[in-house]
Amino acid sequence: MTLQQLAQAHNISILAPEVVLSLTAMAVLICGAFFPDDAQRRFLPWLAFLGVLISAISIIPLWNRNLQPDGGVLYFGPHSSDHDTAIYVVDNFSLFFKYLFLFTLAVTISISNRFLTAREGDRHTVVGEYYALLMLSAVGMMMVASARDLLVIFLGIETLSIALYILAGFARVRWVSNEAALKYFLLGAFATGFLLYGIALTYYATGSTLLSQVRVVAANPSLAPPGAGSFTYLYMGLAFILIGLGFKAALVPFHQWTPDVYQGAPTPVTAFMAVGAKAAAFAALLRVFPYAFGTSDAAVIGHKIILVMAVLTMTFGNIVAIEQNSLKRMLAYSAIAHAGYLLIGVLATNSAVRSGHNLEANYASAGVLYYLLAYALMNLGAFAVLVYLENAGATAHLPGRDSEETDLKMDDLRGLARRQPLAAAALTVFLLSLAGIPPTAGWFGKFFVFYAAMQQGLIGLLIVGAINTVISFYYYSRPIVAMYMHPEGATPAVDGIEVAGVSPDGTAIVGNTGVATGVSAEVLVAITVCAVAVLAMFALQGPALEWLKNAALLPGGVGR
Amino acid sequence: MPIPYYLAISGILFTVGVVGVLVRRNAIIIFMCIELMLNAANLAFVAAAHSLGKMNGQVFVFFVMTVAAAEVAVGLAIIVTLFRNRETIDVDEVNLMKH
Numbered sequence: 001m002t003l004q005q006l007a008q009a010h011n012i013s014i015l016a017p018e019v020v021l022s023l024t025a026m027a028v029l030i031c032g033a034f035f036p037d038d039a040q041r042r043f044l045p046w047l048a049f050l051g052v053l054i055s056a057i058s059i060i061p062l063w064n065r066n067l068q069p070d071g072g073v074l075y076f077g078p079h080s081s082d083h084d085t086a087i088y089v090v091d092n093f094s095l096f097f098k099y100l101f102l103f104t105l106a107v108t109i110s111i112s113n114r115f116l117t118a119r120e121g122d123r124h125t126v127v128g129e130y131y132a133l134l135m136l137s138a139v140g141m142m143m144v145a146s147a148r149d150l151l152v153i154f155l156g157i158e159t160l161s162i163a164l165y166i167l168a169g170f171a172r173v174r175w176v177s178n179e180a181a182l183k184y185f186l187l188g189a190f191a192t193g194f195l196l197y198g199i200a201l202t203y204y205a206t207g208s209t210l211l212s213q214v215r216v217v218a219a220n221p222s223l224a225p226p227g228a229g230s231f232t233y234l235y236m237g238l239a240f241i242l243i244g245l246g247f248k249a250a251l252v253p254f255h256q257w258t259p260d261v262y263q264g265a266p267t268p269v270t271a272f273m274a275v276g277a278k279a280a281a282f283a284a285l286l287r288v289f290p291y292a293f294g295t296s297d298a299a300v301i302g303h304k305i306i307l308v309m310a311v312l313t314m315t316f317g318n319i320v321a322i323e324q325n326s327l328k329r330m331l332a333y334s335a336i337a338h339a340g341y342l343l344i345g346v347l348a349t350n351s352a353v354r355s356g357h358n359l360e361a362n363y364a365s366a367g368v369l370y371y372l373l374a375y376a377l378m379n380l381g382a383f384a385v386l387v388y389l390e391n392a393g394a395t396a397h398l399p400g401r402d403s404e405e406t407d408l409k410m411d412d413l414r415g416l417a418r419r420q421p422l423a424a425a426a427l428t429v430f431l432l433s434l435a436g437i438p439p440t441a442g443w444f445g446k447f448f449v450f451y452a453a454m455q456q457g458l459i460g461l462l463i464v465g466a467i468n469t470v471i472s473f474y475y476y477s478r479p480i481v482a483m484y485m486h487p488e489g490a491t492p493a494v495d496g497i498e499v500a501g502v503s504p505d506g507t508a509i510v511g512n513t514g515v516a517t518g519v520s521a522e523v524l525v526a527i528t529v530c531a532v533a534v535l536a537m538f539a540l541q542g543p544a545l546e547w548l549k550n551a552a553l554l555p556g557g558v559g560r
Numbered sequence: 561m562p563i564p565y566y567l568a569i570s571g572i573l574f575t576v577g578v579v580g581v582l583v584r585r586n587a588i589i590i591f592m593c594i595e596l597m598l599n600a601a602n603l604a605f606v607a608a609a610h611s612l613g614k615m616n617g618q619v620f621v622f623f624v625m626t627v628a629a630a631e632v633a634v635g636l637a638i639i640v641t642l643f644r645n646r647e648t649i650d651v652d653e654v655n656l657m658k659h
Contacts, residue, residue: 151620158627165634169641178642179654185638186590186651189631190581193597196624197574200601203617204567204608227611229567260657329657 014065014072014090016058017098018142024051025135032128040127041117045522048109048131056102059095064550066091073148084212087149096369096551097145097283100376104275105138107380107530110522112268114391115171130170134272137163141280150199150209150241153284157195157248160280161188164273168265176407180264187247187257195244202237204229211292218296231298238298241288242305249281251343252312255336262332263407267390270328271383274335275376282339282372285346286365286553294353303350306343310461314340314468321475327386327408330475331379334434337472338375341449344465345371348452349553360455366545366552367448373548374441374537378433381530385427388523392420413479415488424483426531433534435476436469441537448545566607574600587639587649591632598628 012019028048032040065072066089073086083089109131116127140159147153165188169181203209206217207225217224221231246254262270289306293299317337324330345368352361386408417424433440446469453462537544573596580593602621609617643649 151623155623155627158630162627162630162634165638169638172641173645175645176656178638178645179656181638182587182642182651182654185635186581186587186594189591189594189635190597192627192631193574193577193594193601196598196601197604200570200604200608203620204604204611207612207614209616209620225612227563227613229563229608229611263657 011072011074014062014074016062017055017102018139020055020058021051021102021135021139021142024048024055025132025139027051028135029128029132032126032132037127044127044131045109045113048135049106051135052102052106052109056099059098059102062090062095063092065095085210087152087210088143088146089148090146092551093286093553094142094146094283096548097279098142100279100373101138101141101145101276104272104279104376104380105134107384107526108134108268108272110526111271111384111387113520113522114387115266115268130167133163133167137167137272138276141276141283144280145283147284147287148211150202150211150214150288153288154192154196154199157244157280157284158192160277161192161248164188164269164277167269168261168273170269171266176264177266178264180261183257184261184265191244191247191254193244194240194247198237198240198242198244200237201229201233201240205231205234205237211287214292215295218293218298234296235298235301238293238302239305242302245281245285245288246309249278249285249339250336251309251339252316252336253309255313255316258336259329259332262335263326263328267328267383267387270332271380271387274331274383275379278335278339279372279376282342282346282368286349286368289346290350290353290361290365290553294350299350299354303347303354306347306350307458307461310340310343310347311464312340313337313343314464318468318471318475321472324475325409325411327410327413327479330479331382331386334472334476335379337468338434340468341446341465342368342371342375344453344458344461345449347458347461348449348456351456351458352452355456360452362549362552363545364449364452364456366548367445367452369548369551370441370448370537370541370545371445373544374433374445374534377530377533377537378430378440378442381527381534382427382430382434384523384527384530385423385430388423388527389416389420391520391523410478410482413482414486416483418488423527426527427483428480429531429534431476431480435473437473439535439538441534441541444538444541563607563611566610567604570600570603570607573597573603585650585652587642587651590651591635591639595628595632598624 024047028044028051031044031047062072071083071086072090073083074088075086112130116130137160140156140161140163143156143159144153147156165181165185168184169177171177199209202214205224205228206214207228208214217228218234243254247257250258262274265273289299289302293302314337317333317335317340321330321333321337324333345364348364349361349368352364389408389412429440433442436442436446446465450462450465453465577593577597577600580596581590584590584593602624605617605620605624609615639649642654646654648654
């Protein structure tokens with residue numbers, strides 16, 4: 001069999017986005033090894049960006065791919081006529097997530113520039129590895145989004161996590177970065193153990209790791225193949241998989257790593273993992289729960305467990321966020337809380353699937369996707385503003401060995417609206433969106449998942465969600481109040497901003513001052529794109545939801 | 561020997577791993593306990609594959625071993641970096657950021 005025949009027989013073309021991204025990662029890695037430092041710094045981001053762009057373009061012809069006869073699927077072993085036995089599927093659901101990951105990647109690349117040019121001790125940070133790892137991590141996320149087999153989910157999650165472990169510790173001489181990497185690694189690997197053991201038990205109980213096969217046996221135990229374990233193993237498997245995915249999605253009580261890792265990791269990396277890794281975990285949750293376990297008795301217990309986790313996640317995240325003084329840490333707890341709101345949508349999808357309301361399930365799942373998109377935009381935007389402020393202020397001193405120097409505190413924002421009106425305005429938009437106040441995407445995100453919950457009669461959950469939203473207003477408004485209403489403190493920690501600040505007319509940030517103090521234009525572009533998108537998603541909420549409905553999961557576990 | 565015995569051993573291994581992660585404070589020992597958890601899953605895969613009369617469970621083990629090897633490479637690098645900077649690998653002493 002020639003390579004070409006092999007490629008045709010196995011539908012390799014549907015892997016185009018992943019392949020392009022992996023090859024670009026390799027190219028970046030090789031260029032990083034051979035080119036001089038300065039050249040790398042100048043053109044590697046563009047090479048990486050080009051790869052992202054080509055990968056995004058290669059997705060376009062794949063849209064609606066699985067309406068075609070071959071179904072846009074890959075098999076483990078020989079081809080089969082039954083698409084349900086595919087381990088890898090390129091449906092609109094996965095393509096939506098691939099767009100999301102590529103966008104996250106593009107934003108992360110554009111805000112990483114300054115972090116990479118900073119000197120770490122006596123030498124520069126390595127550049128090639130950084131972009132290559134970001135891209136390989138995104139490939140892992142894409143694998144998770146397309147997986148229809150528990151083992152492929154496992155491999156995808158490991159691909160994305162292992163790259164992220166390294167990225168979290170990328171500022172090698174900084175102690176907090178080391179600490180973030182160690183914590184992320186140990187707890188992430190611990191979670192992997194649970195996930196894998198859950199998969200093994202599910203395999204024993206159902207005779208397969210295919211989600212479609214798990215679904216069949218979970219719904220009807222008598223269909224289990226000979227030699228399969230009892231149903232108890234399926235329950236345990238479900239619980240362990242839930243623990244494993246819960247760690248990755250930072251659900252309470254598996255969230256302990258989140259604040260430290262988000263705070264200690266370099267800020268661009270934090271943005272990438274806060275959005276990408278969480279979205280990937282939710283892609284897996286949406287595929288595994290409503291679909292594979294949705295119709296089984298195990299799901300009744302699973303549903304209750306997820307319900308408790310949703311309540312805990314929202315409440316804990318919001319309440320602890322109140323007392324945070326570090327902005328990154330506050331955003332970490334806010335990210336935990338948002339995972340809770342997202343779980344409401346997952347639960348609504350789950351109960352709609354169970355009660356056979358296909359259209360409602362479709363809309364509930366589309367609501368989750370809308371929320372994820374909004375979450376991605378507002379978090380990437382907020383972290384981009386933090387990067388911008390860090391860059392503006394970090395010029396006074398080299399990145400040091402303790403966390404205080406680059407970690408933005410609430411007090412650092414005092415009077416920012418006068419010094420940096422545009423950055424303050426952008427941060428305000430993102431914080432309002434995170435709080436769920438119109439006219440921002442965050443408002444409709446909450447509306448859609450809450451509405452889906454109401455349709456499914458999850459009233460208690462709805463009330464908890466609403467109360468939590470109110471709690472969250474408090475801590476999201478603190479930075480806004482500091483920026484607009486507080487006078488400047490006696491000794492603003494980020495005094496560099498004043499130098500980096502605006503020209504006398506108060507508008508031109510990019511101008512000479514911006515470049516001179518190391519704020520790169522790409523960061524501003526990223527912030528602008530996110531801010532405009534957050535507002536546009538509010539204005540175009542109807543068409544957006546209709547479009548996302550095409551990508552939402554159908555009861556068959558395939559996104560159309 | 562009947563399959564449940566193997567699964568019982570795998571369960572015990574997994575529990576030892578989990579307890580080890582929770583009670584030990586040395587990063588490398590914690591890491592070894594995590595490896596124990598992964599190997600417990602491997603044992604369960606092999607036992608299940610034998611019981612089901614399928615080969616794919618044994619193939620999964622190869623995937624898991626590959627992933628575990630990648631994890632070892634990265635994990636030890638992280639621990640070495642930490643040791644170079646801080647001269648400790650006690651996870652209780654690695655607590656710069658407050659809770």
